[in-house]
Amino acid sequence: MTAIDPGDLFTVRGLGVIVTGGASGIGLGYVEALAGRGARVTMFDVDRQRIDSEVGRLRAAGLDVAGEVLDVTDHAALDAAVDSVAARYGTLEAVFANAGIDSGPGFVTGWAGEERPRAPQGALEHYTDQRWNRVIEVNLNGVFATVRAAARHMKMQRRGRIVITTSLAGRRVEPAIGSAYMAAKAGAAHFMHCAALELAAHGVTVNAIAPGFIVTNIGGGHAKAAEVQERMARVIPLGRVGFPADLHGLAVFLASAASSYITGQEIVIDGGWGL
Template identity: 40%
Template sequence: MDDRHVLVTGAASGLGLGIVEGLLQCGASVTMLDVDADQLARSAATVDPAGGTVTTRVCDVSRADEVHAVVTAAAAERPLDAVFANAGIAGGPGVNTPEGRVYDLDWAAFDAALAVNLVGTLATVRAAASAMRPVGRGSIVVTVSTAGLRADSMVGYGYSASKGALANLVRQAAVDLAPDGIRVNGIAPGPFHTNIGGRGPIDPAVEQAWADTVLLGRMAVRQELQGMALLLASDASSFMTGTVYPVDGGALAGAF
């Protein structure tokens, strides 16, 4: 990834931060984008730029105009080789809890999940494609979820619906952008230790419930997404577009 410039949304925490760390280790320069200015500054201070550079930009991806301006500005500084549309939120309790069931649907939480996970991702894809089109090449990687590829009782309606939509958005954008030399793929993580369920230690019962959903019997750490992220961002995936790749400890293969 030497001399490559990659932008990552939701870069201040969790999977986005892990992607940033993996890219930097392989020589890339990275623009870290996040809505949480304080956490973004703290996280950027912890990463080792290695041979590249680290730039931070504060932005709410659900505001399409804002993300367009920020991505355009980042690309003007240095052309973007890859963009990770990764920012996302949980958006309410799972349907395995009384308050997460459809009877008591929290419309505000549903709307929030769609605004960030779906609209925010489409806005990021649009901004990335607009920046890459003049160069005629680029890779866009969307963080989907195993919850977008099948039902999942541990998540709520907003998360399930938005991630399901993202799986098809990846295919649609791949069709649209292939003539412009831009590849679009998705990653479908299984359960990873991040801050999406809130900061602080995870409830052991919740951790066990997630672990029970995967064949490998445990949750993953953010470094375990780096291999797929690097593959899809780099020329090693030059013949890959339009597919969502699970990194899920076998969750989609197993029954639970």
């Protein structure tokens, strides 16, 4: 093991990084955290407008950020895009498999701390194949394809960091969320264990960040409503909802030398909600 200067433990300067779903919310938080500390970061996202505005804003602030319109369900395009970013950076040090969508209503409406009546439109017997398959396609198959594309490069390099955004809802049932979301996130968490074990011999670590309730644009941005945040704050032990900036430290930790002996772990970041 090479000794690391304690001053360099959390350094990400110069690292070549990809963040899927990087134009909004949690992914954008990862981009800001890493590029803000000198990493070279490319965001992949389906939302061209957001890519253009966020890349423009971050570049204007002097950060080394790029963006590509890419759907993680198009595995051939994903492979090609990962190859081209790796070629541009000359190395691929960290990949965040973060892109994800919500899955519409669960079998109750309402969030914690309020009346939660049954919601017929979210009931199992009305759950369409189309809805189930789309969530699995993005939130599970998209993660698989991202990790596979990253592994091809990182195995050759004999180093690399892969970080998957899972969810507290993959560990604990949240009945207001459609069940495909939870199945996909639980699947992604266990896939992370498999990939971590397989890639450990090649010097590549694979971990997951499992957020609780974070204010982003997911689900139409319902978490932005002040009354939703106030209600959730009452059931979250730290007394407030989370924001993408709350994940900055963990993203930097998992991409930096500070976490070099950690692999196969899902780190929950939820203000204690899961307790």
